[in-house]
Amino acid sequence: MWNVPLMENDSIIERPADQYTITKRYTEKAVAFIEQHAPSPFFLYLPHSMVHTPLFASAEFQGVNPRGTFGDVMAEVDWSVGQILQTLEDLQLTENTLVVFTSDNGPWLSMQQDGGSAGLLRDGKGTTWEGGMRVPGPISGMGSTLDLLPTIAALTGAVVPTDRILDGYDLTPVLRERSASPRDHFFFYRQRELYAARQGPYKAHYRTETCYVPETNRREHTPPLLYQLEQDPSEKYDRSAEQPEVLAAIQALVTAHAATVRERPAEMEKY
């Protein structure tokens, strides 16, 4: 039913890929890669196919979790992460290896239980509500995957490009000393358009749109909807009428940001 190819470098080695064993096989490859490259600095990028639908768990993980198939598959990814961390420990690399575990978006809600859950966060994948974009982290300050580039550059001594404005921050002081995050704002884009902006605990929604539903329900908000996320992480209680000065500050931030944005052709357009 899912005629997806499994590739190694530029070659298709299996089609359709047996996805029941894909998490286990990715893990074995990753562990072997670390063992092979451990003597020198290395970079491993392990983008698991799971827990994206369609869901597959290997035989050892089928039926192990009360959360159903999604729970089984999550348990296997958890096992996989454990294998990677154990390998680093066995090779005595835990003190000088940065491990980042993150996700690209929230639950695909139209898949119901198979799509995951954002817990108390509102909505899911494809939206700029917290349930679509927020992932947990080990600190309570703000961080973004945009910050990975400057952070890893700082840790490795690499020089970041200076011919463009980078939207990321170096988070090494946060990671090393638990100091306050240098990031105090975040811009929520959907495709090429800014939908929302956060400054400190406040998030303003200029427009909202639920995704993967039969009819589009894009809405423009004037004034923007305003939520205090530390007190209201579920984005239930609009505070726009009570906090016009917060909205004005966010608008100033958005205007300054918009002036720095240059449209560029998408990377994929050249192919």
Add this chain to the structure above:
Amino acid sequence: MWNVPLMENDSIIERPADQYTITKRYTEKAVAFIEQHAPSPFFLYLPHSMVHTPLFASAEFQGVNPRGTFGDVMAEVDWSVGQILQTLEDLQLTENTLVVFTSDNGPWLSMQQDGGSAGLLRDGKGTTWEGGMRVPGPISGMGSTLDLLPTIAALTGAVVPTDRILDGYDLTPVLRERSASPRDHFFFYRQRELYAARQGPYKAHYRTETCYVPETNRREHTPPLLYQLEQDPSEKYDRSAEQPEVLAAIQALVTAHAATVRERPAEMEKY
């Protein structure tokens, strides 16, 4: 504004009660009570006024928590629990004291942030959705405050009444040996009426009603709504059409239960 009396035994000792210091004063009284009674068996019931609205935190706890006033007040109740536990530790009573920390209902949603949050659970106080009734516990099996009577009776060697049917279970094997809970079902009442029933992971809603809203929205469900709570704790995905045999089993349980229920005058009616 809140002309509530503070009573000690049968006497009003302060009116209006200074609620800013009420959590601290309840705690001091509780600690003194334990210290006084520690040589012999004792029972302490400490029903904090907080975190019910209106919310009050003492000076030391105002502004300490990013969650706002509710967070401050919760931090003070957390401090209070710490004081109680520390007292038990200081008196070397932790090995033979049972501490139960629980709540009577979910968040009062119309109070917005001041009413609390049920996290990913649906709805809140006054309803028979999970957000109205479920509280966290240290094990994943089912338990109920109905089980406190038989459990404490078993722990203390007291004899429970035999002239009536008790709806509770003795949970001591669960607490002592982490064995499976003897409770596999729960009946969700609102006032005198059964609204929902759970058996294993499945919960059937015969009727639902949102509370503290301008217009009542009581709805009867035929067939009942059916949710698999282990896979869908937010009660989002109705499975009634797919699981008629589960609904039939729950209906049989409800029918058997209804045959045991005798209406009795409310305890307060005699006053």
